[in-house]
Amino acid sequence: MAITLKVNGRTHTLDLDPATPLLYALSDDLQLNGPKFGCGLGQCGACTVIVKGQAVRSCVTTVKSVEGSDITTLEGLGTPEKPHPIQQAFVDEQAAQCGFCLNGVIMTAKAFLDKNPKATEAEIQQAMSSVLCRCFTNVRMLRAMRRYAR
Amino acid sequence: MKVNRRDFLKASGGLIVSFSLRAQGPLQGSPPLNQLDSWIAIAADGSITAYSGKEELGQGISTAQQQLVAEELSVPFNRVKLVYCDTALTPDQAHTSGSQSHPANFNSDNLGQAGATAREALFRMASQKLGVPVDRLTASNGVISSGSQQVTYGQLVEGRKFSLALDPKAKRKSPSQWTVLGKPIPRPDLPDLVTGRFEFVHNVRLPGMLHGRVVRPPSVGATVAKIDESSVAGMPGLVKVVVKKNFAGVVAEKPWQAIQAAGKLKVTWNPGPPLPDQATFHDSLRKLPARDTFMVDSGDIDAKLSGAATVLKATYLHPYQMHGSMGSSCAVADVQGDRATIYSATQAVWYQKSTSAMILGLKPENIHVIFRRGSGCYGVNGADTVTYDAAILSQAVGKPVRVQLTRKDEMAFENYGPAYVIDQRGALDAQGNIVAWDHESWSPGLGNRPGTNRPGNIITGSLLGFPPADFAPRSPAPPPGAFNNNSNGVPSYFARGTGAVQSGRVLTHAVESRFFTGPLRSPARLQNTFAHESFMDELAARVKADPVEYRLRHLRDARLKEVLSAAAKTANWETRPSPKPGNRRTGIATGRGAASVLYEGDNGYTALVAEIEVNQETGKIVVKRMVAASDVGPISNPDGLRNQVEGGALQGLSRCLGEEVTWDNEKITSVDWRTYHSLPLGFEVPKIDAVLINRTEGEVMGAGETSITLVAAAIGNAIFDATGARIRQIPFTAERIKAALAARA
Numbered sequence: 076m077a078i079t080l081k082v083n084g085r086t087h088t089l090d091l092d093p094a095t096p097l098l099y100a101l102s103d104d105l106q107l108n109g110p111k112f113g114c115g116l117g118q119c120g121a122c123t124v125i126v127k128g129q130a131v132r133s134c135v136t137t138v139k140s141v142e143g144s145d146i147t148t149l150e151g152l153g154t155p156e157k158p159h160p161i162q163q164a165f166v167d168e169q170a171a172q173c174g175f176c177l178n179g180v181i182m183t184a185k186a187f188l189d190k191n192p193k194a195t196e197a198e199i200q201q202a203m204s205s206v207l208c209r210c211f212t213n214v215r216m217l218r219a220m221r222r223y224a225r
Numbered sequence: 226m227k228v229n230r231r232d233f234l235k236a237s238g239g240l241i242v243s244f245s246l247r248a249q250g251p252l253q254g255s256p257p258l259n260q261l262d263s264w265i266a267i268a269a270d271g272s273i274t275a276y277s278g279k280e281e282l283g284q285g286i287s288t289a290q291q292q293l294v295a296e297e298l299s300v301p302f303n304r305v306k307l308v309y310c311d312t313a314l315t316p317d318q319a320h321t322s323g324s325q326s327h328p329a330n331f332n333s334d335n336l337g338q339a340g341a342t343a344r345e346a347l348f349r350m351a352s353q354k355l356g357v358p359v360d361r362l363t364a365s366n367g368v369i370s371s372g373s374q375q376v377t378y379g380q381l382v383e384g385r386k387f388s389l390a391l392d393p394k395a396k397r398k399s400p401s402q403w404t405v406l407g408k409p410i411p412r413p414d415l416p417d418l419v420t421g422r423f424e425f426v427h428n429v430r431l432p433g434m435l436h437g438r439v440v441r442p443p444s445v446g447a448t449v450a451k452i453d454e455s456s457v458a459g460m461p462g463l464v465k466v467v468v469k470k471n472f473a474g475v476v477a478e479k480p481w482q483a484i485q486a487a488g489k490l491k492v493t494w495n496p497g498p499p500l501p502d503q504a505t506f507h508d509s510l511r512k513l514p515a516r517d518t519f520m521v522d523s524g525d526i527d528a529k530l531s532g533a534a535t536v537l538k539a540t541y542l543h544p545y546q547m548h549g550s551m552g553s554s555c556a557v558a559d560v561q562g563d564r565a566t567i568y569s570a571t572q573a574v575w576y577q578k579s580t581s582a583m584i585l586g587l588k589p590e591n592i593h594v595i596f597r598r599g600s601g602c603y604g605v606n607g608a609d610t611v612t613y614d615a616a617i618l619s620q621a622v623g624k625p626v627r628v629q630l631t632r633k634d635e636m637a638f639e640n641y642g643p644a645y646v647i648d649q650r651g652a653l654d655a656q657g658n659i660v661a662w663d664h665e666s667w668s669p670g671l672g673n674r675p676g677t678n679r680p681g682n683i684i685t686g687s688l689l690g691f692p693p694a695d696f697a698p699r700s701p702a703p704p705p706g707a708f709n710n711n712s713n714g715v716p717s718y719f720a721r722g723t724g725a726v727q728s729g730r731v732l733t734h735a736v737e738s739r740f741f742t743g744p745l746r747s748p749a750r751l752q753n754t755f756a757h758e759s760f761m762d763e764l765a766a767r768v769k770a771d772p773v774e775y776r777l778r779h780l781r782d783a784r785l786k787e788v789l790s791a792a793a794k795t796a797n798w799e800t801r802p803s804p805k806p807g808n809r810r811t812g813i814a815t816g817r818g819a820a821s822v823l824y825e826g827d828n829g830y831t832a833l834v835a836e837i838e839v840n841q842e843t844g845k846i847v848v849k850r851m852v853a854a855s856d857v858g859p860i861s862n863p864d865g866l867r868n869q870v871e872g873g874a875l876q877g878l879s880r881c882l883g884e885e886v887t888w889d890n891e892k893i894t895s896v897d898w899r900t901y902h903s904l905p906l907g908f909e910v911p912k913i914d915a916v917l918i919n920r921t922e923g924e925v926m927g928a929g930e931t932s933i934t935l936v937a938a939a940i941g942n943a944i945f946d947a948t949g950a951r952i953r954q955i956p957f958t959a960e961r962i963k964a965a966l967a968a969r970a
Contacts, residue, residue, distance in 0.1 A: 092461070095481045103436075103480050108428040109421030113552050113600075114632040118898040120906075121552060148421065155416035162419040169411055169864055172872055173283025174418035175552045175600035180906060181419060203907030207898065209551040210283055210601045211875035213910045215868070 078138045082107075083151030093139035097131075098122045100138050101148060109149030109178045113207070120179025120206035124148050130186035149178045152185070161185050161223040168219040172210030179206050184220045192224050254590065255317040255575065261346070261387045263316045264339030265294065271367050271379030273298060273305045277336050278318025279326035280310040280572070281414070282602040284929050285865035286326045288412045292862060293331055296398055296406040297340025298347075298378075299364040303413075310574045310596035320573040320674065322604070322744060324828055324927025331861060331925040333393065341395035343387065350381040400859045400921035407919075409864035426597035426608075427555040429568045431625040434557065435464055436480045437618035438487035440473040441634045441684070444891035445739055446497020449473060456491035466490065467621040472688040474614065476622050480629075499890045500739055507542045507646045510667040515734035517702035520714045521721050526730040529661035533652030537767055541756035542954040543645040545886035548745055549901060552600030553635040554607030558615035559625035560585060565592045567616060570599025570608040573674070577609060580680040581616050584689055603876070605640045605674050605683070605743035613685035633896040638684040641886055642745025643668045643738065647756035652728075657768030659779055661728035662716055666753070669738030670696075684741060696737050710826025713750040713934070716757040723782035723823050740886070740893070746876065747930040750824060751937070755955065758820035758938030762803065762945065769802040772942060773819050782823065784856055788918060789821040789832040792854035795916050796834035803946040810969070814839050815849075816947025820938035824931050830856040830918075831931035833874070835911075835939040839947045841966055844959030847909055848878060848940065854916035857926040863917055870915040870932045877936025878911075879904040883956050902956075 078091045082105060089104050096115075101107045101124070113121030115134045122134040125147040153159035158166065161181055171177055180203070187202040188194065194202070199220060208216060256263035256276075266274045275294040281287035287307055294305045309315055318329060330336035344364065351369035352359045354376055362369050367378045400407055417423035442448070452473060454466045462482030467474045473492055477483035501509050530536055557568040565587060571577040574594040582589040599608050611630050619626040645668045652661040672682035672693040680686030681693045708715075710722050714731050718724035747754075765775035773793045780786050792798075796817065808814045816839070821832035836850040853870045860866055883902030887895045895901040937955055945951050950965040 092481060099479070099481045102428075106430060107421065108424060111425075111427060111552055111600075112629055114898060115553075116632060116897055118632075119551060149419075150421040153420055155420050155422055158416065158420055165419045166411070166415045169415065169868065171283070171412070171415055171418055172285075172868065173551075173598065173601040174414065174423060175283075175425065175550075176906075177418050178421065200907040200909065204905050206906045207551055207903060208906050209549055209603075209876075209903065211872045211879065211904070212868070213875055213906055213908075214871050214913055216906060217910060 078142055080138065080141070080146060081143065082146045083148060091138050093137060095138050097124070097133040097136045097138050097141055097146070101133060107148050107150055111175060111178055113179070118205065120183055121176060123179045123182040125182055125186050128186060128189070130183045149182060164219040164223040165216070168215045168222060170212055170215035170219040172212050176206070176208040180208060180216055184223070188220060188224045194224065255312055255315060258316050258335065259391050261339055261342050261389045261391055264336055265343045267378050267382040269379050269384035271377050273300060275305055275307050275336065276315040277307060277309040277330060278316045279330055280321045280596050281598060282321060283598070285412060285862065285868060288410060289327070289861040289865055290330060290336060291413070292406045292408070292410055293337050294340045296403055297337060298344055300367045302405050302410055304367060312574050312578050312592070312594045317575045319575065322572050324824065324929045327861065327925050327927050328828065334391065337397060338391050338393065338395060341397045342389060342392040345392065345395045346387055346389055347378055347381055351376050354381065406861055407859070408862070410862060424597065425552070426557065426568055426570045426599050427552060427629060429557040429597055429627070431557060431559055434625040434627055435476050435478060435622060436483040437474055437476045437615060437626045437628040438483040439614050439628065439630070439634065440475070440487050440490055440492055441638055442471065442494055444494070444496050445500060445893065447494040449492060450495045451493040453491040457486045457489050460486045460489065465622050467618055469617060470688060470690040472617060472685065474618050476618050476626055496891060500888050503888055507644065510644070510646050510669060510736055513736040514698040515667070515736045516697060516699045518733045518735070519702045519705040520710070520731035520733065521708065521719060522705050522730045523728045525728050526661055526663050529728045530650060530652045530663065533660060534655045535653040535767065537651045537653070537764055539649050539760055539763055539953060541647045541649070541759060543752040543755060544955060545641040545644045545740060546745060546880055546884045547636060547639055547641050547886055547901065548603045548606035549636065549903060550600040550602065550606045553630040553632055554599060554611040555627065555629035556608070556612040556615040557625060557627045558612065558619040560616055560620040561623055563587055563591050565616060567592065567594045567612060568597045569594055569612040570597060570602065571612055572602060572605070572608070576675055576677055577612055579677050580675040580686070581613065583678065583691070584613050584680050584686060585616055585620055603746035604642070604748065607635045607639050609675055610638070610683040610685040613680065613689070617685070617689070636896045636901060637893040638741065640672060640683060640741040640743030642748060643670055643742040645752040647753065649756060649760040651760065651764050653764065653768060657770060659718060659726050659764060662718065662726055663729070664714065664716065664731045666714065667734045667736055668749070669736050670742045671738040672741040673743045682741070682743070702732060713753045713822060713825065715826070716761070717785065717822055718761065718779040720781070722826060723780060723785050725779050725781050747934045750930065751934050754820070754822050754934045755937040755941070758822065758935065759941050759953065762818065762942040763951065766803050766945065771800045771802055773798055774800060776819070776821060784830050784920070785821060785823050788830040788854045788856045789819070791916050791918060792821070792832035792834045792852050793819060795854070795914055796836070796850070796852040798834060803942070804949040805946050808947060811841055814841055814947040816943045816945070818939045818942025818944070818946055820935040820942065822934055824927065824934060829926045829928055829931040831935060833932060833935035833939045835936070835943045837940060837943040837947060839944055839962065841948060844963035844966065846882065846940070846944065846957065846962065848911040850912045850914070852914045852916060853932040854918065855928065855931050856918040856920050857928040857931070858924050859921050860917060860919045861925070866917060866928050867915045869928050871913050873929070873931065873933035874913055874936060875904070875910070877933035878940070881937040881940050881955055881957055883958070885956050
């Protein structure tokens with residue numbers, strides 16, 4: 076059926092099974108590289124997008140449930156030429172190894188820090204407690220988050 | 226169309242180039258290692274392209290390689306483009322693995338030597354052109370100058386090849402001359418990574434590409450009895466059901482359609498033989514038929530043990546652990562007729578080519594494998610197996626097919642880092658010196674990397690009917706061969722390695738595994754070093770010696786001693802025996818522990834001090850600080866090295882505290898992030914001090930697997946320091962720690 080998605084300020088009407096997880100519409104139909112399949116279970120964060128200011132796991136969110144909502148992906152924040160401040164903070168801290176987790180880390184961190192700019196270390200830990208980086212770039216990523224929050 | 230490197234250069238603007246190959250003529254193979262043109266091309270406009278057979282997995286080696294070429298050619302970093310791991314374009318350097326990229330390309334041959342050979346060739350050309358002796362020329366920014374006259378690299382080469390062999394005598398720049406190498410140059414891939422522009426293998430999209438999904442066996446060793454294709458008949462988007470021996474999969478137009486069809490496909494399986502009981506698994510390894518090997522045997526170990534003042538014994542246990550790459554593995558293959566183009570995150574595009582040829586029944590020369598980065602690679606994760614999946618499914622439909630594994634299929638069938646049982650016996654004289662050390666280990670293995678011709682070493686090849694590498698029991702072990710401590714099976718303290726202890730024996734028993742196994746970051750080295758560096762602490766404690774001082778007393782290698790001393794100094798190590806005097810047996814106790822090793826016996830000096838808190842009520846550990854010192858020769862990029870040291874330390878911590886593959890009587894049960902316990906991004910991350918010793922003389926060593934090798938031993942030693950309880954089984958779960966605390970005398 077026809078599903079209308081508003082992604083990064085643009086409206087797309089796609090022919091999709093309404094039960095399709097949003098991730099597949101973003102990565103396959105809209106060919107976005109930011110949101111990624113990590114687990115398909117909402118456990119790792121790789122697929123995270125921001126919907127109405129909230130970090131949402133697109134691998135366990137149906138397209139039907141976000142129809143008409145403003146969806147922001149990593150691409151919607153900034154570009155290599157004009158990065159968003161949180162993206163720049165991760166470059167400044169050289170906070171990556173393989174980089175596969177960056178989507179989940181940056182999108183989860185942005186949604187959290189925009190609401191909680193004065194978050195304590197414990198609150199940041201809590202906010203990032205179901206986001207994974209299996210290369211374990213934690214030191215730099217947490218530093219990048221603090222840099223952005225400042 | 227014949228793909229050649231000149232056309233490629235013209236067609237490509239940058240590092241990442243997607244082009245589908247529908248070639249009619251023969252593919253160009255990998256160029257020879259001994260020819261300069263295989264490594265470096267200078268275009269008429271002066272742009273420089275370097276070709277490497279060592280790939281970027283996230284470890285930062287592409288940045289360092291770009292620095293290396295820029296340095297040797299006296300151009301700025303950004304003037305060099307690096308192309309790596311493409312079977313039609315780049316030299317065949319086998320695997321990117323084993324912390325070997327840095328030594329392979331930065332020492333006296335390969336990429337670094339190509340850079341120096343090219344620079345000297347350019348100087349000779351300039352000398353001829355300008356009529357000025359070479360020794361009166363200087364190069365900067367791609368321009369060679371005599372003072373009054375100048376000529377650019379582009380003008381000298383005029384788009385031609387060098388047609389020269391690599392010159393082993395070409396003079397390399399020394400670290401004191403470096404202006405690009407040795408600097409913390411930021412990684413050029415980050416702006417694309419943080420904005421979603423970067424193309425992982427997961428993002429390769431070919432025209433007309435379909436989506437595949439595999440249906441793996443429900444239990445270990447299960448075989449296909451029957452497949453009912455009518456169970457998916459008429460499903461939306463379904464293109465084909467593919468069955469080959471025990472391999473089953475579906476191809477559909479869209480990913481979600483493939484997922485649903487794979488879920489509905491009715492497959493009847495014959496169960497495999499029951500799995501061994503995990504509770505008694507480690508002990509069961511001792512009873513299996515084994516291939517026995519002496520790594521060293523001084524021949525006098527029994528006499529020394531029986532004549533010693535004191536003999537200490539301990540047994541250390543390590544579980545199977547998994548790579549658990551964050552993104553499940555993915556590949557894209559386009560197999561049409563007798564040709565194939567494959568996009569893979571494999572660590573060895575050349576071996577993927579030769580083994581894909583076997584599973585597809587095609588000629589290797591008709592297969593083009595192009596590396597694209599996957600999700601974190603810490604060894605043989607699912608990258609190779611999913612490449613076979615994509616290739617088989619693509620061949621069945623004659624169209625490009627993308628396959629990404631489910632989380633469960635990734636975790637239930639990857640090649641795990643193997644379990645270990647390690648017995649240690651140490652003999653001490655009356656003065657407390659170690660006079661003999663006996664090490665005996667059991668470790669299960671099955672399969673491995675596919676290598677050149679063993680697709681059955683990984684799950685998909687096995688399902689397709691290819692056998693894994695042979696296992697040949699052998700007992701007793703023959704006398705030791707030439708000394709090689711690549712696995713770190715030999716403790717650092719042996720005189721045959723880096724130490725002073727004259728009498729030693731290391732006997733290993735390789736046994737068969739029911740699960741596939743393969744290299745996982747610091748393979749065997751981590752398990753062995755955990756046992757050695759824990760046991761060294763036990764020996765020091767027995768004679769009430771300071772653990773660092775006791776290590777230094779039994780080491781001979783000056784660099785290993787220096788790296789250990791550097792870590793201890795930065796950590797303000799307090800010289801005293803463990804356990805820490807005055808600690809109470811309740812509440813929170815603090816302690817510190819140290820460990821050190823020369824990775825692989827010759828590939829990276831490393832030492833680690835951990836400072837921890839143990840909650841003696843809950844068994845919970847908090848690591849407050851880790852000081853990781855390393856000496857890996859001349860440092861190519863200090864920030865890249867630091868990143869590896871930090872990441873290794875924390876990955877080691879996760880593996881030490883929580884990671885363990887689990888199973889029931891028929892299947893793997895650690896199949897997601899609830900059942901396989903990785904530390905998340907948000908935990909109380911210790912302060913990490915990376916102490917980098919920049920040894921500007923001598924050879925470059927590997928740096929990717931140093932700190933991780935030491936973490937478990939340093940933490941275990943710190944737990945002992947804090948509490949007096951010794952924990953000898955990884956992972957150090959709260960339950961195990963509580964049990965060890967309860968068992969204190």
